[in-house]
């Protein structure tokens with residue numbers, strides 16, 4: 397496939413396009429499944445949807461689902477305090493932007509966090525055999541990519557994807573708690589440009605105000621790509637939204 401591409405510039409262009417496409421898919425799985433679905437229980441999924449998201453995350457990020465959920469719930473429980481795993485109010489936004497990955501890993505590997513915040517997601521047999529092995533997942537993802545587009549385009553795509561995914565997720569925690577608009581009274585911010593890069597996550601002030609709502613866009617002019625995936629999934633009975641509309645928590 398795509399064997400016609402044999403110039404350096406060709407690898408660069410096609411690899412970049414494919415890398416951006418892979419990150420977009422990974423961002424959708426992260427926001428719709430890991431975040432809105434598992435962490436906040438705003439959406440429930442049918443088995444085929446659950447498996448598809450789990451495999452996509454394993455191949456594109458190597459994230460262990462219960463670890464991500466635990467770190468994120470801890471962030472909501474202790475937002476912008478010293479117990480927040482990645483607070484720009486505590487560490488400075490630039491430190492969180494640069495070191496979010498390390499901050500995440502430290503909190504994710506702390507088994508007391510997982511035991512406390514992701515009690516409802518014990519490891520399954522499939523986790524033990526496959527999905528807990530991050531390097532195996534990423535290795536399979538890269539092998540599939542090499543088979544489809546060849547080693548050079550795959551290398552460019554992998555580099556673009558890793559950098560885009562990490563930078564954008566870090567930006568939600570760093571920039572999304574520092575710069576931007578705060579229509580609700582919480583420390584997170586709304587940034588539409590960041591929301592476009594993260595399938596809706598940049599509308600982070602809205603999310604902290606209404607964490608159990610599946611839709612992150614609260615105003616007609618806000619764009620939430622994640623919601624544009626959730627809607628057709630509900631029509632196809634692959635997903636069910638638990639709370640209709642937007643429920644803003646009492647203290648915001």
Ligand SMILES: [Zn+2]
Pocket residue numbers: 471475569573584600604
């Ligand atoms: Zn936040």
Ligand SMILES: [Zn+2]
Pocket residue numbers: 431435436468472603607
């Ligand atoms: Zn959240």
